[in-house]
Ligand code: SF4
């Protein structure tokens with residue numbers, strides 16, 4: 001299959017598998033984005049991205065302005081953290097994470113002063129006059145990460161031009177997870193700025209061709225983006241069939257271009273980089289206005305929420321503050337989720353803070369969550385048909401259950417994108433994806449243990465080598481001293497003999 005980067009897309013390519021869950025988007029799709037008022041306290045975790053946690057640059061008692069650096073990025077894959085508003089740092093310590101475990105993580109707590117006073121922002125500049133590498137540098141400094149949930153530092157992706165032959169930027173406006181509508185609203189309400197951000201990213205990547213894929217259940221977003229892109233013939237807005245997981249990067253690229261990403265490879269291997277509309281908006285704000293990432297738009301929805309909404313929320317705001325603004329719960333939720341119901345993560349409670357990668361807070365009722373009793377597999381193969389990655393979920397789950405990690409790995413565990421399509425269709429209600437997530441966690445901890453073992457071995461070997469070298473050096477020194485002493489003795493004897501000879505003469 002050949003894909004020409006300049007070609008108009010006239011047909012889409014069918015991907016294997018996938019499911020059609022009820023999209024439940026009407027709860028919030030027509031709710032315009034509102035700003036959540038500044039909360040009384042913000043808990044800002046230092047790890048809101050893939051990679052190394054940021055390191056605090058402030059201490060307790062410091063007064064900070066909105067956008068001021070709170071924590072520096074560490075290493076190649078990391079992102080800095082900035083103050084979401086002005087106020088006083090009242091703690092640099094630990095707070096429950098935005099994670100199912102609810103474990104405490106390194107967090108800066110900020111007490112807003114209510115003034116929301118920005119640091120001095122740089123004067124507006126034309127990003128298209130900058131060196132492309134400078135764009136990635138500014139995106140890195142703004143702390144921007146993949147806002148579709150991946151949280152990979154965006155600057156690293158923008159720098160891919162140095163390592164890959166890129167030709168196309170794909171914008172993932174599929175938003176295929178049920179309930180979520182924040183990208184839909186961003187594309188409807190900020191289409192011109194999103195297009196600007198997309199063009200800046202394409203310039204940084206050195207690509208001309210831009211394809212924006214939007215599922216067909218978002219006709220207003222499609223129309224708004226088409227209108228905003230009218231002046232740019234290199235941008236195509238393409239309607240996508242509603243089929244979960246259309247928002248999976250590799251499947252989206254295949255649907256649009258017919259190109260298959262190699263197993264465990266990157267879309268960059270086939271010349272394509274994928275970004276999200278919210279990320280494009282953040283890039284535009286960073287490049288045009290010098291603003292770092294301090295807030296995000298999040299969908300608050302689910303049957304347990306009184307008033308589902310799309311809210312622009314300061315990072316570090318407690319989920320409880322967000323829920324309160326939506327007039328609280330009408331029933332106690334059976335499940336509280338960060339992200340969508342298919343791939344999102346459970347949240348332990350509403351104390352946890354909002355982070356850069358959180359695109360949805362869902363509070364689902366018992367009716368919305370099917371908690372049917374698991375029964376034995378009837379070998380119907382529905383999971384095989386639903387799997388977009390061509391895997392054998394029933395075999396993988398059987399091996400994962402038996403603790404046979406090598407077999408699950410051989411069956412393609414690492415190709416599983418944890419989309420949950422298999423679990424969704426399973427008539428026996430087997431939580432297949434949970435087995436795979438568990439198996440991946442086990443594999444990761446095995447790898448960490450092996451890495452630790454190898455590291456210990458390497459350190460012991462280094463220590464032994466160092467001690468042997470010290471021993472050798474000591475031995476050599478003693479031998480040298482012996483030789484020097486012998487030489488001295490011989491010289492003294494010779495001198496004495498000479499003196500005696502001279503005296504007798
Ligand atoms: S869908 Fe469920 S019951 Fe059917 S084969 Fe797969 S695991 Fe078994």
Ligand code: SF4
Pocket residue numbers: 386387388389390391392393415416417418419420421422423432433436
């Ligand atoms: S969760 Fe994994 S195995 Fe199940 S359908 Fe998705 S990719 Fe396939």
